[in-house]
Amino acid sequence: MKTSAHQRQILKYAAYKLAAQAALAMTLIALIAVIIFILVRGIPHINMQLLFGDYTSRAPSLKPALVGTLYLIVIALSIAAPIGIGSAIFLSEYTNSKSRLIRIVRVAVETLAGIPSIVYGVFGYVVFVVTLGFGYSLIGGGITLAIMILPVIVRSTEESLLAVPRSLREGSFALGSSKVRTTFAVVLPCAASGMVTSLILAVGRVVSESAVLILTIGMAVRVIPQNVTSAGTSLALNVYYFGSHGYPEQAAATGVVLLVLVVAINIIATVLGKVFGKGELADG
């Protein structure tokens, strides 16, 4: 009797293993299916008119969205990059990890990372559209996005700063350099690759984001934005607009453009991280 119960146990867990392998296959199939279907539906509809033509109701174009996306990347990054990097420098170089301020900053960064993007959108709407009276504008959307990508930049920059060996800092101090000089001349150059990778990933976030923008930049798909106070649109927002306003083909084609862009950004970030990472290892 006992053996048979034992046997059954073994069989049961062998079945679990099969289920796990089936799940792996299903996961891969599901995720690949998403990509394949978007590519199959979208690629036939990519053409010059869609990419660079002038917008008309019969033949929509992505030109306003491309310009808008560029604006957003520039605005969000030029605010979030200095603040995020400065914040990471403070967290890793200027304090020990037990201080209360550090703990509060960390909790704030974690919390910011966990807020849904639509809530950022509501915040941006209340502040920039209503309270400051900008109306729908790229600058409002860009600043809101900057706050949203801040946690990404802070966390990954801090990680790459902490990865710089202590001995390098001590060597620099021993040669009589000040803290600031050590930070800028020794620590930052060593951590440069990690920081660049984190900024590229942040660009990826900006490009993929759309829920924030629907409330802040106004989804103006027809006209090319004149300056940062214009209403505008972005590639991701256009996928939604086309999808829900009766342009399914254009939606799929825009999806392909967005997909290629995001995957390219991610691959560049990974490759840069690897290439530089190896170089650093050799130096150390």
Place this chain on the structure above:
Amino acid sequence: MRGIFLFCAVFSILALGCICVFLLANGLPFIGKVGLGNFFGTKWDIHNGDYGILSMIVASLYVTALSMIFGVSLGLLTAVSLYKFCPRRAVAPIRQMVNLLAGIPSVIYGLFGLIIIVPFLRDYISPNGVGYGILATSLVLSVMVLPTIVGVSLDALNAVPKNYYEGALALGATKEQGVFKVMLPAAKSGIMAAVVLSIGRAIGETMAVIMVIGGSPAMPTSLFQSVRTLTANIAMGATELSGDPMTALVATGVVLFFFALLLNASFSLLKGGEKRENKRASKANS
């Protein structure tokens, strides 16, 4: 120089404070004005001054629960499979691919739902000819959270000390028993953290949801019925409404913000638990 860095670090706290203040200052007075009973009621009819969001809270919870059932079971088993039951050489490339897929914009998943899943459900599965609704949304979301669940659970499994597994084998357990009865329970708080993280993503997801949920502010009674989640309520009204109804959307945002804070708190508790457990384990080993 220290002052500048300090300011940068404090900026996150300031930003979080601003978000709290602006949301609460704009949302809470509105809830007070229309009354709690109205705001958490079942009827959303902005022309008659009814701003009940209960049906949307219910829809959000349904969608989240269902997508977790699909996503967690599939994702957890996938992580286990990647951990032990898969050719060693395939693990790194699959891992990399999953990471890449985690970065795909949610609007792409929504588009996939709109052009593939909704028509498929409508034509082959749905009893009433409606493809939109809770099932379509849950399917889209469960695919969307898969990379998160797989990645975080696999990290949790890898963080469990290897000698647990070796000990199980030495006591005569099979490989499968070692993984399912020893390693999986030992990684439980890390796995719970993965689940909480994905719940946060599912309940806060907007763009993938609004493309497949339908959008009628009705109480959900069927898997195939046009309904509206909290996030969809905000995004759908955002481009059309103004005045009081627009403020109602801000108040909806406040509710969502509270959900997010709650999930954040439980996430950090679980993360802390995982660290403590692994520390204790490695101490016991040394």
